[in-house]
Amino acid sequence: MQESRRMVGSWKLEELINFEALQTMFENLNKVVGIPVGIMDMDGNALASAGWNGICSSYHRKHPETAKRCKISDQCIKMHIGYDDFVAYKCLNHMWDAAVPLIIEKEHLATLFIGPYFHEDELINLDLYKKQAAEFGFDEEQYLSALQEVPRISKEKIRSLLEYYKAFVMTVVDSSLSKLMYMEASSKLNRLFDSMQDHIILLDRSGRFLEWNRPISQEVCLYPEEFIGNYYYDVLPYELCALLERGLKRLETEDVIAPHIFPYRVNELEVWYSAQITKVMHFLSGKADCYMIALRDVTERKKTEDEIRFLNYYDKLTGVYNRRYYENEIKRFDCEENLPISIIIGDVNGLRMVNDAFGHDKGDELLQKAAAAIQAACREQDLVARWGGDEFVILLPNTKGEDAERLIQKIRQLYSEEYVNSVNINISFGWETKYSADEDIMKVLKSAEDYMYKHKLLESQSLRGNIIGTIINTLHEKNYREEQHSKRVSELCQKIGKVMGLSEIDIHKLKVVGLLHDIGKIAIGEGILNKPGRLSDLEFIEIKRHPDIGYRILSASDEMLDLAECIWAHHERWDGGGYPKGLSGTEIPQLSRIIAVADSYDAMTSERPYRKALSDHEAILEIRNHAGTQFDPDVARIFTEDVLNNRWE
Template identity: 30%
Template sequence: EEVSEYKHFRLILENMIDLVSEIDHEGRVKYISPSYKKLLGYDLESLQKIPPNEFIHPDDFERAEACAQRVIKTQKPARVEVRCKHADGHYIWVEAIDFPLFDSHGKMRGMLVSSRDITERKKMEERLRQLSQYDALTGLYNRTFFEEKMQRLREGANVPVGVIICDVDGLKLINDGIGHAAGDQMLKNAAFILSRCFTQNTFIARTGGDEFAILLPHSSAEKVKAAAARIEKAVKDFNNTTPKLPLSISVGYAVGTTGELDDVFKEADNRMYQKKLQRSSEPGFSIAHFLMEALQMRNKGSDGSVERLEWLITEFGKVLNLSEQKIEDLRLLARFHDIGMVGVPDRVIFCDHKYNEEERQAMQRHSEIGHRLALSTHGISHIADWILKHHEWYNGQGYPYGLSGEEIPYECRIFAIVDAYDAMTSRRSYRPAKSHQVAIEELQHNAGTQFDPQLVKLFVEAFAHQWPETNF
């Protein structure tokens, strides 16, 4: 009967999914269940050759030893979670329960260890930890964990600390004008730049929609100042190599002690906003200007320039006796009419074939994207309607609305002629520049279809023989 019970017990052990092993009082492995081979790749002989401190992950070995000592001391089962090395080298998380084994005299002779694979559970726990501590979009620490870190610093020793606050300029403009996918990419780019500026152990968090914070304990004022300068240089370097969607980041910093951490944070935040206000008041600074500079870097295959187009429309404006303010607004239109192209994929802008329907629609959306960007940008919001309608044709075959005749704003009809002339007489990567005379003939040929015929007549009368000399 005892033999029968023993066979029955062995049959159960050999078919268990859980790992079962027997260890004697000297720490030698005397038995392992067949599940060891399935889960960890070992048979008894191969496992016996591996020292325990190599089989168990180095970070977990001390905890495993403590569990075994607890069983020896209390002679009661104890539980521990450790990583065990698979025969091929990777680790598997197991939950192990150590049971004391006794001889016939009641003396402890070893342990029975029952373990189960908890790798998937650990992955889920890590995922939940990531969600509780990290920002899902950027991979940096989130606001909640940032507050916890601040609290730990407050409660610790009173040491020097630096705080850097960074704010991504124009995020709302990009979200509204181009879309949240573009805005999300800006935030990812900002996070990437910040991460590259510091060591892996530096505490960097996304603390708001467009705001990031860096905590630098044990840092001098000189080191924090240098770190802020490093960020600003990294942004410039990024914009020089990634022209499609440039970044503008306002940076503020302050230094104090952990005992006054809240005041240090507020000072850094205030300095960041001062920098943002200072930059926004600088002549020529705006996110719109940044985007236009990026567009010009993308369109390197042309010898045309925004300055030339502005000059041309100024000359035609004078012929039409427009006011100085109207001419200045037309110069803005010349500068920003294609700002919406930042939302058009490169594969469409630089394709070397005739557009298919999907590509044509993607290209035509640039006027609507530009309209949204202009509406959200101080200084050009009043020309947003012109940006929207600058591709309308006189015969109603343009876009986006198919307006015709005088339904099209007068300024757009003026701009259409000058823009077409500039495009024809500028070199492109796919063709040489056309002559002044050929361009004039093209305008006349398309009068009444693409262009306002009366405005074409005035343009030709003024410039038919020779366009004034330019420096562009």
């Protein structure tokens, strides 16, 4: 402890108050109530303290910036607290503290602080603390773990504590009133025990009850008179009795037994408790060497810890282990007793196309079903982890290469009947086996990954074609009119291409892009596609997304990349006023300019829910009037004169 510079007349504060005795008292009291407490002089020196949380000692009061916040909070509260008052306040690090002044001869010499803590009904903003961890360079997992140790206390209990400490401080200033101090502290502490969230048990050396608090009697349905003088094993639950028996034996050579967490069923519900057993001087009754058991309901903390543990080691979407866990476990797996060790890498095919065509929720479903098939095929001792966005890794101890190959066949059989929006699940696999201890496990992994990519190259092109076909069929099922429209546009595009003297390759491309030009509408809601009236501004913005979506779907396939570019630009205008990129003139691919004319003509001459079809003459007039603005003038004229056999003038 640092020496205070505060004086009362010619006396030092340390000469008036036995801070070493207070230190011992605070430590014992903290063992009972589990709430941080300390006395600090006006210069910020700790004179006596106990139970300060790791989040303060290891983080907030250690980092220069957060320590500055603590200092400002401490000084502010000392400036505003009244002589005969106490106050609870939220510090600049977003946790609650409470304070009681220590005043001698009307001089504010020190302040007793309680905290930090959270209110029992307070919602903790984890995002705020994650942001704070990132801002000050704290390890997020350790920082949030320290946060979970901060006690949660109701406002009523805080007020009871402050009332107790207010009385306590008032008695501390006059050492001659030590007997009154203990009596008053005893009364306050008993009332505090009754309101504590912790369950407090005090036993004598033989295991009989000396003290209790009300929550215990309520929890185990016993009345206070059933405790006094009885042995703990006659009244407490079996789970706690077994823990106590072991703990009391250890206390023969130790002073404190670290907290132990155990489950206990209450009215068919599982409740988790933290139990700490301590050998203490029973200053309330004057009896020496008693045992204190502090029980705390940590069910919510246990749930939070389990959630954090799950997020640390499991992939939230699929429920299999995550890459972090896998990278730790592969070291444990890599031992001679597990030989041979096989590694399988699997890559889910078509994920991007499913995301673009049907939405990310369907892509998530694809990954979930793939993970389920892998897990169902594996043994309990095998490890399945999500390696990347669409990749999974399987570690197989005591597994030969041929057994790994059989497992892959089993996985394929399990997912063969699984579909997501009519798209069959498909995974490309690669595998390799480590047979001897001197082989590098990471090279085995790399070999399995390379093998997987070779398979993917062979399998993916045909699979993507199947997926594109499925997407088109699904679109046509949603809207029969789109199927007929696409066929007519394809025919018109081919006729224009032939008249323009394009190559057979380009004419074939026109046939395909005509059929696929609206594939992006698969991601547009049926309510918009089939709306009987005109589209609203927001609905039109939504429908304008379909060239982008169509491009993303088709560009996933290398052989369709040229077609994807054409489809992307088929709503561009000759004058640059189109979408999605605002291309103009010859910046627009030639095939896209042809699609634009054929698409518009068929749309105008087809009946729509919100209007009747235009006549051929009316449609030709529209194309002629917009040649050079919406349409390539050469394509528009060729279409009118040579395909429709109408005069241009």
